[in-house]
Amino acid sequence: MSALSITVALLVWAACLLVISFWKQVYSSWRLPPGPFPLPIIGNVFQIDFNNIPKSLFKLAEQYGPVFTIYLGPYRVVVLHGYQAVKEVLLQHKDFNGRAELAAVHLHKDKGIIFNDGPTWKDVRRFSLTKLRDYGMGKEGNERRIQTEVPFLLQALRETQGRPFDPTFLISGAPCNIIASILFGRRFGYGDESGLRLRRMVHENFYLLGTRWLQIYNVFSTYLYYLPGTHRKVMKNVSEIKNDILERVKEHHKSLDPNCPRDFIDCLLIEMEKEKQGAEPVYTLDNIAVTVADLLFAGTETTSTTLRYGLLILMKYPDIEEKLHEEIDRVIGPSRIPAIKDRLEMPYMDAVVHEIMRFINLVPSNLYHKATRDTVFRGYVIPKGTIVIPTLDSLLYDKQEFPDPEQFKPEHFLNENGKFKYSDHFKAFSAGKRVCVGEGLARMEVFLFLTAILQHFRLKPLVDRKDIDLSPIVNGFASVPHPYKLCVLPRSCEARSL
Numbered sequence: 001m002s003a004l005s006i007t008v009a010l011l012v013w014a015a016c017l018l019v020i021s022f023w024k025q026v027y028s029s030w031r032l033p034p035g036p037f038p039l040p041i042i043g044n045v046f047q048i049d050f051n052n053i054p055k056s057l058f059k060l061a062e063q064y065g066p067v068f069t070i071y072l073g074p075y076r077v078v079v080l081h082g083y084q085a086v087k088e089v090l091l092q093h094k095d096f097n098g099r100a101e102l103a104a105v106h107l108h109k110d111k112g113i114i115f116n117d118g119p120t121w122k123d124v125r126r127f128s129l130t131k132l133r134d135y136g137m138g139k140e141g142n143e144r145r146i147q148t149e150v151p152f153l154l155q156a157l158r159e160t161q162g163r164p165f166d167p168t169f170l171i172s173g174a175p176c177n178i179i180a181s182i183l184f185g186r187r188f189g190y191g192d193e194s195g196l197r198l199r200r201m202v203h204e205n206f207y208l209l210g211t212r213w214l215q216i217y218n219v220f221s222t223y224l225y226y227l228p229g230t231h232r233k234v235m236k237n238v239s240e241i242k243n244d245i246l247e248r249v250k251e252h253h254k255s256l257d258p259n260c261p262r263d264f265i266d267c268l269l270i271e272m273e274k275e276k277q278g279a280e281p282v283y284t285l286d287n288i289a290v291t292v293a294d295l296l297f298a299g300t301e302t303t304s305t306t307l308r309y310g311l312l313i314l315m316k317y318p319d320i321e322e323k324l325h326e327e328i329d330r331v332i333g334p335s336r337i338p339a340i341k342d343r344l345e346m347p348y349m350d351a352v353v354h355e356i357m358r359f360i361n362l363v364p365s366n367l368y369h370k371a372t373r374d375t376v377f378r379g380y381v382i383p384k385g386t387i388v389i390p391t392l393d394s395l396l397y398d399k400q401e402f403p404d405p406e407q408f409k410p411e412h413f414l415n416e417n418g419k420f421k422y423s424d425h426f427k428a429f430s431a432g433k434r435v436c437v438g439e440g441l442a443r444m445e446v447f448l449f450l451t452a453i454l455q456h457f458r459l460k461p462l463v464d465r466k467d468i469d470l471s472p473i474v475n476g477f478a479s480v481p482h483p484y485k486l487c488v489l490p491r492s493c494e495a496r497s498l
């Protein structure tokens with residue numbers, strides 16, 4: 001080795017030591033919660049498995065306790081683990097209600113609801129909630145909407161004629177139509193190409209956002225942006241969905257009658273028109289398109305993944321399916337369309353629905369929050385801009401509250417008399433100011449659609465039940481089940497013809 005290369009190597013080594021010691025000084029000067037020591041730029045990548053971030057966070061909580069700090073690449077992150085810490089952050093600290101950026105969805109940054117960390121979030125969220133309620137969200141109107149969709153779903157299932165099929169896009173037609181009728185005032189036929197195209201893109205993004213590459217991309221997007229990879233596909237889908245919706249918004253605008261709003265888009269457009277006299281606009285065409293895209297994305301794929309996962313679970317446990325058939329036959333009978341009031345007399349179905357949502361752990365690490373100002377929490381100082389993760393899996397998989405949390409057991413939500421048992425650890429929809437906007441709708445849909453399917457069909461797996469794999473294929477953003485096929489067999493020839 002020449003003298004020159006030895007000198008260069010020594011200089012590089014000295015520079016590294018300098019950077020690390022400077023970094024150490026800065027790092028230890030903050031009063032942050034404990035955590036593994038991070039390296040400059042890459043942070044704690046050696047402590048995090050990008051294939052399964054929720055599991056890594058669980059492990060780190062065992063070591064560092066319920067409040068700890070990690071660095072995802074350059075981003076400082078405070079993680080909350082367990083009932084007390086998560087509830088405290090979500091319900092008692094309004095300064096943790098910001099939203100961390102998701103690089104692959106930067107097109108939605110500070111617009112709409114989900115990824116909005118800007119000044120318009122509060123207004124858009126509040127307005128959307130009230131309007132969605134006017135159109136039946138959380139009230140009777142939604143129940144009727146779902147009940148109207150039930151016969152279409154059953155008919156699509158009947159048309160499979162007992163043959164094997166992949167349920168993904170058949171099932172997603174139902175929740176998609178519920179939210180589409182609220183947003184656009186229309187439903188799509190299950191085979192309708194424009195509806196299918198939207199559902200395919202939404203589904204693809206829900207899956208890709210959970211993959212290892214997208215976890216890495218979201219952390220190191222500054223360096224990876226120009227590289228080829230599936231992040232490009234996600235961004236393309238985000239852009240196409242938004243453009244598709246923007247076109248629909250513009251069409252609505254042309255025929256808008258401010259005295260007679262037809263749907264949610266019209267309500268937002270009316271607000272936009274009113275604002276034209278004012279200064280800083282909240283409702284621009286762009287913001288309206290992103291708001292509607294958010295609701296379409298969240299309103300379709302979450303509920304449909306829950307239903308798809310639920311059917312897979314029930315195929316693994318035929319005795320549970322059998323008990324559900326019995327309860328449905330006893331309370332509803334063979335032909336009446338299920339109603340929400342039935343839930344009161346169906347504790348077993350209610351428990352199974354809750355257990356599905358607990359077990360599948362749809363959004364294990366929640367959507368990432370952000371500290372909106374320097375905040376003292378349990379004696380630590382959490383600087384403004386820190387990403388905050390109030391993990392939901394730490395509540396849903398709490399060993400004390402749900403013994404054997406890895407097992408699917410409806411008994412987790414049943415008392416000794418077989419009645420439904422409420423658990424305050426059930427926070428699949430999060431809590432506080434950022435709580436899921438569609439919680440009421442989603443709960444209603446899962447209960448009514450699943451009940452209707454089981455009222456009419458028996459589920460038949462194509463593989464040995466013991467070989468059914470219930471672990472998620474990805475869980476970085478949301479938990480998605482492995483793809484599968486099944487057969488649905490009509491339960492009997494009784495009057496089951498809606």
Ligand code: HEM
Binds near residue numbers: 295
């Ligand atoms: C099983 C179904 C669902 C689950 C498990 C679920 C779960 C969640 C979770 C965990 C969050 C993040 C809350 C937080 O940041 O603290 C969220 C946010 C959100 N959800 Fe859902 N969700 C579901 C269905 C829906 C539906 C049907 C809609 C729309 C109709 C919807 C719309 C939203 C919106 C707009 C947000 C963003 C709220 C905000 O940032 O202010 N979700 N959801």
